[in-house]
Amino acid sequence: MTRYGFLGAGNMAQAMIKGLLNAGISAQDILVASPHSAAKLAKELGIQALDATELLQTADLVTLAFLPKQLTAISQSLPANLYQNKLLVSVIGDVNLNSLENAFPGAQIVRTLPNVNVSINRGMTSYALATNLTTASQTAALAFLDLLGSRIELAESNFAVFSALAGSSPAYVFAFIQSLAQAGQQNGLSTQDALTIAAQTVLGSAQTLLASDSDPTSLIASVASPGGSTEAGLKALSADKFNEVVIHGIQATIDHQHE
Template structure:
């Protein structure tokens, strides 16, 4: 059985993704009674208390905000037993989580991104030493239901957060900038956004499906003296590559700073 504590946007997205892949035995706790009723009616999942969830489920997704996760852990610590507790709280380390739990508690830290809401998340997973291979596989299966997963060392989570968690915002800005340029040249904004969005989706799909680097794929569409290479050169002159690297580094630095607070 899979359990959830917290069923907001991310928690409910993961729950529905798991159910779409055949995980029908789900129990969840949600403080918002109206949301809980709606989710029960929509999915058939059973609403319960925090304690009941950790007592009944073999894996529990803690889909609560970082500012409340400590109090949730304090509440469930004595009841958790061998249940695998999976935290998706941003910036909350395994060491911090373990400090509120009994010694030997299996913990997996997971960082999904916003695209979990449409089954296209990129999620990083890091287990502590008390998680067995079978338990980790079970957790990974849940998050594979809402996208793709990578097992990472916790020291790499700040970097992952920048290129997977923050980058959707970078990409949204890129799409909007392309659309604005198209509007300046006569296209309606809604149409320009549709065109630019599909172009980005197609380019990303090529990177996934072809056994070539993004740089090699970029070379393939730059004919000598053509429009694409003219645009690429202009982007480089404007600092496109440097700006992207600086944006990623700023996000990494901020993540590290927040963990130190």
């Protein structure tokens, strides 16, 4: 029985907790510490609210889910013996492994970037492992991530790109679905019908790609017959520089992280 602790109760922590519950983890094995939100979240989800010291003493795996600016204050407030050899999984976006290791010396640390889809166990998470990580800690950390969806190991230098593609892009996908639905509404569909059709089509198309040995170009060709209505729509998107717009949005997201 693994007990999962969360230091912080923000949006990502809540999404991960919901994913664990969906995966069948007992609410009694999920612990949260946050001075302002833990009690409310515990009441809502049936999990346990503890203070940070109690959480470190009780949990087998602790997710660091607080704000980057809180790193020093939180790490200095905790007795060092409580995190020695403790498995800490960070979801603090802007804090690298070196900074985490300096803040929690002697801990077993994994840096991750999940996206919001972890709440329904369809997340995409990048991870990087500390050099001192034991085999047992690595196994436990990856098993934890597997409960929440898919994972990919990346160099930390690629985390900004991953954050744009996986972390921010759900918002862009929602915007695309909204645009598809609006086109449906303008042509007579109800709001709910248009949203259902658009969302299910995007979901099915993504699953088709992942299940296929083909690339997107080949799959586009399989749908768009020469001279047909789909090709007409693709030409209109191309004329409006659809690809360039998407790439520009992702690049702006990446660039903003470096400002």
